[in-house]
Amino acid sequence: MSSKRYPEEFKIEAVRQVTDRGHSVAQVANRLGVTTHSLYAWIKKYGPDAGQHQAKADEQAEIRRLQKELKRVTEERDILKKAAAYFAKQSE
Template identity: 60%
Template sequence: MRGKRYPDEFKIEAVKQVTERGHQIADVAERLGVTSKSLHNWINKFDKPEKQHITIDNQQD
């Protein structure tokens, strides 16, 4: 069974807490009730320049 689904806005905010505000991944994950692995995955997906987001999104269609 798969885990809970989170909207992209939630994931992006979680990533910002790590990448822009300097919080530890484990702390953010625990506070938000997600796994550190999920947060790592979100960082890999969302911590890229906007142009890359568009390219990646277009390739998945």
């Protein structure tokens, strides 16, 4: 499978044809020789709602980061609990 790289200006113009001029995604994709999947991805990235999609992606990345941190901290807490119980038992 070949992955051709397109310039950013090309992508933005393709998105404009769909959003501003009202052409269908299938028409524009067929005319430009790109897949509809690629064109939908470009619309998501460069279209009128791009800021909203980026904000959602940023929020999801932050949630994943916080979940990883919570898991690590929970494991550390459990280890410290076991160590405290062990040393308490040893001191008796």
